[in-house]
Amino acid sequence: MGMGRVALVGAGPGDPDLLTIKALRLLGEAEVVVFDRLVSPEVMALIPAGTQRVYAGKAMGDHALVQDEINDLLAGLARSGRRVVRLKGGDPLVFGRGSEEALHLARQGIPFEVVPGISSASGCASYAGIPLTHRGLATGVRCVTGHARDGEALRHDWKKLADPDATLVFYMGLSSLPAIARELMAAGLAAETPAAAIENGTTFRQRRVLGTLSGLPAAVVAAGLGAPTLIIIGRVVELAQALDWFTTEPVTAIAAEAVR
Ligand SMILES: C[S@@+](CC[C@H](N)C(=O)[O-])C[C@H]1O[C@@H](n2cnc3c(N)ncnc32)[C@H](O)[C@@H]1O
Structure with missing residues (x-):
C-alpha cells in the first residue's frame, strides 16, 4: 500500500x-x-x-x-x-x-x-463590526495568547502590549480576562479603552459584549459568556455599534455609553 x-x-x-x-x-x-x-x-x-x-x-x-x-x-x-x-x-x-x-x-x-483558514481574530472582528485596524484609531494589531499554564501568571511584556494606538486580540483569554485587564491598566492603558468579547463568533450563536477595559471582566460574567470567546481591546471597538451588520441577539451593551 x-x-x-x-x-x-x-x-x-x-x-x-x-x-x-x-x-x-x-x-x-x-x-x-x-x-x-x-x-x-x-x-x-x-x-x-x-x-x-x-x-x-x-x-x-x-x-x-x-x-x-x-x-x-x-x-x-x-x-x-x-x-x-x-x-x-x-x-x-x-x-x-x-x-x-x-x-x-x-x-x-x-x-x-x-x-489556511480564516482565523477567529479576523472572522469574529468582521462579524462583530470591529475593524482590526482603522485610520486614526489603530495602526496595527497584535494577536496574543491569554492562556496561562495551570496556576501560573501570564508572561507578557505588558508595557509593550499597552499601546493605545494598536488593537490587541486575546485568544483563549476568557478565564484570564480579569488578569489581562488588570495588567494592561497597571502598564498604562486607560481604563476606559473600549473592549469587546465575542462568543461563538460568525455563527448564529454569536454574542458580543461591548464595554471598557475596566468594565469588561464583570460584563462578561454578567452575560455568562463561555468558550469559545475572543477578546478585542482598542479604540477600534468604538465602531462596533456603527458597523454592526450581523448581530442576531440584542447587543449586551453594558457600559455602552463608553463605546459610543
Ligand atoms: C486554541 S485557539 C485556536 C485558534 C484558531 N486556530 C484560530 O485561528 O482562530 C482557541 C481560541 O480561539 C478563539 N476562537 C476560536 N473560534 C472562535 C469563535 N468562533 N468565536 C470566538 N472565539 C473563537 C477563542 O479565543 C478560543 O479560546
Whole structure:
C-alpha cells in the first residue's frame, strides 16, 4: 500500500460559508477527518456521510487525545495509505498547534500540506463590526495568547502590549480576562479603552459584549459568556455599534455609553 498524505486544513471560525474552496474539496476527498472541538457543527455537516471521523478535540482539562497521540495518529493513518484531513478551528497555524503536527509529519517524511483558514481574530472582528485596524484609531494589531499554564501568571511584556494606538486580540483569554485587564491598566492603558468579547463568533450563536477595559471582566460574567470567546481591546471597538451588520441577539451593551 502506498503512502497517504495529511492536509492540515483550517475550518475557519464557524460560519461554513467561510471555508475555503480548497478546504471543501479536500473534505470531499478525505477518507478520514481528524477534527477538533472548535470545528463548528455547521462545518462538520459538510463532511460526506461515509467519511471516517476521529475526535481529537481539546477542552480545558479534557484532552480526548494528548498532542503526541494526535501526532502519532496522523502519521499512522498516512502510513497506512489514507488521505487524511486534519481539520482545525480557524487557521491551523494560529494558536492551533498545527505547526507541531506539521513538524512531526515532516520529520517522519510524510507528505503534508497546509490549507489556511480564516482565523477567529479576523472572522469574529468582521462579524462583530470591529475593524482590526482603522485610520486614526489603530495602526496595527497584535494577536496574543491569554492562556496561562495551570496556576501560573501570564508572561507578557505588558508595557509593550499597552499601546493605545494598536488593537490587541486575546485568544483563549476568557478565564484570564480579569488578569489581562488588570495588567494592561497597571502598564498604562486607560481604563476606559473600549473592549469587546465575542462568543461563538460568525455563527448564529454569536454574542458580543461591548464595554471598557475596566468594565469588561464583570460584563462578561454578567452575560455568562463561555468558550469559545475572543477578546478585542482598542479604540477600534468604538465602531462596533456603527458597523454592526450581523448581530442576531440584542447587543449586551453594558457600559455602552463608553463605546459610543
Ligand atoms: C486554541 S485557539 C485556536 C485558534 C484558531 N486556530 C484560530 O485561528 O482562530 C482557541 C481560541 O480561539 C478563539 N476562537 C476560536 N473560534 C472562535 C469563535 N468562533 N468565536 C470566538 N472565539 C473563537 C477563542 O479565543 C478560543 O479560546
